Amino acid sequence: xxxxxxxxxxxxxxxxxxxxxxxxxxxxxxxxxxxxxxxxxxxxxxxxxxxxxxxxxxxxxxxxxxxxxxxxxxxxxxxxxxxxxxxxxxxxxxxxxxxxxxxxxxxxxxxxxxxxxxxxxxxxxxxxxxxxxxxxxxxxxxxxxxxxxxxxxxxxxxxxxxxxxxxxxxxxxxxxxxxxxxxxxxxxxxxxxxxxxxxx
Numbered sequence: 001x002x003x004x005x006x007x008x009x010x011x012x013x014x015x016x017x018x019x020x021x022x023x024x025x026x027x028x029x030x031x032x033x034x035x036x037x038x039x040x041x042x043x044x045x046x047x048x049x050x051x052x053x054x055x056x057x058x059x060x061x062x063x064x065x066x067x068x069x070x071x072x073x074x075x076x077x078x079x080x081x082x083x084x085x086x087x088x089x090x091x092x093x094x095x096x097x098x099x100x101x102x103x104x105x106x107x108x109x110x111x112x113x114x115x116x117x118x119x120x121x122x123x124x125x126x127x128x129x130x131x132x133x134x135x136x137x138x139x140x141x142x143x144x145x146x147x148x149x150x151x152x153x154x155x156x157x158x159x160x161x162x163x164x165x166x167x168x169x170x171x172x173x174x175x176x177x178x179x180x181x182x183x184x185x186x187x188x189x190x191x192x193x194x195x196x197x198x199x200x
Contacts, residue, residue: 045160
């Protein structure tokens with residue numbers, strides 16, 4: 001589970017985006033994004049870097065569950081069973097964005113930015129970020145404690161960090177990591193999680 005490490009800034013996101021662009025340009029990787037609670041902030045950070053069009057294909061801001069289903073292909077059963085803010089939906093969003101936009105790799109984020117929308121099971125600040133490529137996927141759970149703006153920045157930062165880590169892995173690492181991720185996802189959401197709140 002993630003913890004706050006100081007309030008991130010847009011400049012922090014752009015520095016990560018610069019590192020991502022360098023890595024992607026080196027091997028022709030194309031990136032896509034799927035965002036819910038961050039509302040396009042990740043795409044904004046990526047496009048703050050000159051030359052980003054050579055790396056970033058685009059993104060889908062799927063704030064509503066119907067958009068997650070219709071544009072990203074997230075199964076309605078997955079949304080109903082696990083809730084929009086879940087590891088399962090984050091992974092489905094990332095994989096859907098990669099397929100829909102023809103990207104090499106995609107990142108996704110879904111969470112509860114606050115100040116409302118939380119519950120005892122899924123409190124304000126709960127966020128899942130996921131990355132998907134042809135090797136598989138990885139997903140991380142975070143629990144932020146800032147205000148709405150800070151939580152959005154922290155979620156975007158976490159997604160970009162996950163993307164950068166994935167880009168740095170050997171090509172064969174995905175399958176092994178995927179198996180571990182499945183266990184982590186189950187622990188993060190519970191064995192039979194109920195539907196939670198949508199991203200807000």
